[in-house]
């Protein structure tokens with residue numbers, strides 16, 4: 001018995017690689033998500049391009065281009081036809097494919113993937129599509145037998161749980177010598193028809209962990225992964241067998257716990273969700289960096305399972321769901337930057353093929369059996385044929401705006417990174433940030449000149465209005481204005497260099513990744529920072545005072561401070577001694593990206609909190625708690 005994994009390009013004598021296709025879908029505007037009545041911050045320009053208000057300068061917009069942009073009126077059928085249907089035929093050739101929905105909580109991931117009875121989403125349509133393709137192949141009488149099966153799991157609080165056979169058991173993830181990801185013990189159910197699939201899938205979906213948060217009545221608290229496996233076996237010798245796997249992934253949403261109102265268990269779930277999504281973004285970063293360095297797939301169960309779908313051997317489609325309301329601004333912005341990064345990943349598809357003797361073609365119901373004793377290729381003597389491939393010549397996502405995407409993304413990444421970087425290493429990064437900002441300013445001023453002379457690639461709102469391709473704004477919403485909330489003071493009219501006439505600037509300090517207030521338009525910055533420790537004043541290590549206090553009192557106080565750091569609102573954080581508005585926001589930002597603080601000493605990861613300041617902070621807060 002011999003088996004081999006054949007690189008598709010080798011099999012065909014051609015070199016071929018597949019890029020991760022990135023689609024962005026904008027959900028319809030919802031009044032209930034816009035309690036301040038601020039309107040939309042993002043809108044469609046054409047079938048590939050969208051624009052969002054620039055957080056650096058709210059009088060301008062940034063434009064992003066993706067493989068497809070689905071505006072709010074796009075139907076479920078249209079999303080399926082343009083983004084998912086084209087990848088399904090690969091399954092029948094022994095290749096893997098994956099579709100995953102990414103985006104903030106409440107932006108429409110579950111709607112896109114699962115949908116409803118009236119508006120079925122990608123999952124039911126894709127499975128039906130696979131059955132149709134298999135039927136068509138069988139009619140061609142080309143001498144292959146096909147079988148289809150499914151597994152369905154969720155990753156909840158970093159545990160892998162079987163949705164087809166629910167139990168509290170956390171299933172292990174294994175990788176065999178051929179780099180196939182396996183989950184021993186996971187149920188694998190053979191499927192005879194689409195209605196048979198339905199009868200397994202619907203009850204299993206009800207097993208998924210969901211709960212109500214402030215932003216979504218039925219928020220998914222886990223990442224759900226449906227695996228559809230197509231095995232095709234040649235009837236006559238040499239009985240070649242090819243296996244194609246389709247992963248359909250509904251990721252849990254990234255969450256801003258200031259807005260979800262999460263506490264207790266919801267907060268813990270949220271920490272796990274954000275951490276795994278953060279790892280996903282690190283994986284994307286490191287794949288984009290290239291150079292064969294370590295890709296941190298193993299840092300979370302999600303990335304471990306998606307290993308084959310990202311930078312591996314899969315044809316992948318990422319549907320990034322975004323929400324139009326201004327209240328989602330930073331989540332939307334982060335999701336768009338993540339999506340723009342993902343567009344640069346190149347996958348190298350290969351055919352999974354084995355040559356089998358007929359007697360071993362036994363259907364098994366468990367992945368464990370499949371890994372251990374069935375006719376699957378991975379446990380046979382597999383011969384890895386060296387994959388060859390050529391980088392996709394398509395350039396990464398392009399912005400048509402006065403913004404260079406590479407500069408902006410690098411800038412964002414650096415600012416994000418800065419948070420977790422020891423103080424001594426920050427200096428170089430600050431230098432790079434300054435250089436990038438300089439470059440960015442150059443781009444912006446060039447783009448403004450182009451715009452004034454009428455040659456710019458940027459489009460203004462009147463262009464959009466007349467082009468007739470902006471249904472979002474023709475139907476429900478005013479142009480991309482941020483409506484002024486009742487409480488807001490009117491501001492001076494800004495010089496208009498782009499379509500926006502924004503009456504209230506979006507304060508940058510809401511962005512969790514932003515480190516430097518100087519880059520943003522923060523009018524009240526001085527006042528806001530008043531309660532913070534002045535540079536140098538607190539730079540004296542406070543030592544010795546703890547020895548005068550009872551250890552249990554100290555531990556209790558430290559625990560209380562940690563609780564506020566991990567679950568406190570902006571106001572709660574500002575209630576701590578020596579924490580002003582800026583630091584409170586940096587703490588929230590850190591929490592959002594890193595999960596929670598395990599100890600008070602983690603605070604030194606926040607910019608501006610040195611070991612000395614930390615010691616002073618701890619002293620001030622403990623003494624204040626004790627009423628000293």
Ligand SMILES: Nc1ncnc2c1ncn2[C@@H]1O[C@H](COP(=O)(O)OP(=O)(O)OP(=O)(O)O)[C@@H](O)[C@H]1O
Pocket residue numbers: 026027028072103104105106107108109110111112216218219220221251252253254321
């Ligand atoms: N394209 C759309 N058309 C109509 N309604 C939509 C659309 N997208 C989302 N919705 C509605 O918006 C709400 C939130 O969507 P959904 O639950 O899919 O978000 P989600 O991103 O999966 O959130 P979470 O991560 O919290 O699970 C739901 O009521 C859903 O029906």
